């Protein structure tokens with residue numbers, strides 16, 4: 001078996017709940033949503049535009065290339081709510097510019 005090089009975290013859907021309901025991941029994470037319930041659920045975010053529909057036993061993944069807070073819910077059961085918090089990773093990428101000069105107070 002070839003394990004993923006990337007950390008893949010999983011949100012399980014079971015008993016009309018996302019588990020965990022809140023997950024914090026670094027930028028560029030991929031999160032897998034797996035429906036372990038007996039009926040169809042969705043993973044829908046109106047703000048960020050993702051919308052997975054998962055039949056029982058199905059799973060799909062979403063990439064999170066940008067930092068932010070992403071609320072989502074289930075279209076079929078609006079009481080089902082979850083949140084993904086994507087944080088800047090500690091490792092700076094090479095896109096950082098040098099115009100961040102320190103401003104000293106007088």
Ligand SMILES: [Cu+2]
Pocket residue numbers: 016040041042074075076077080
């Ligand atoms: Cu649902």
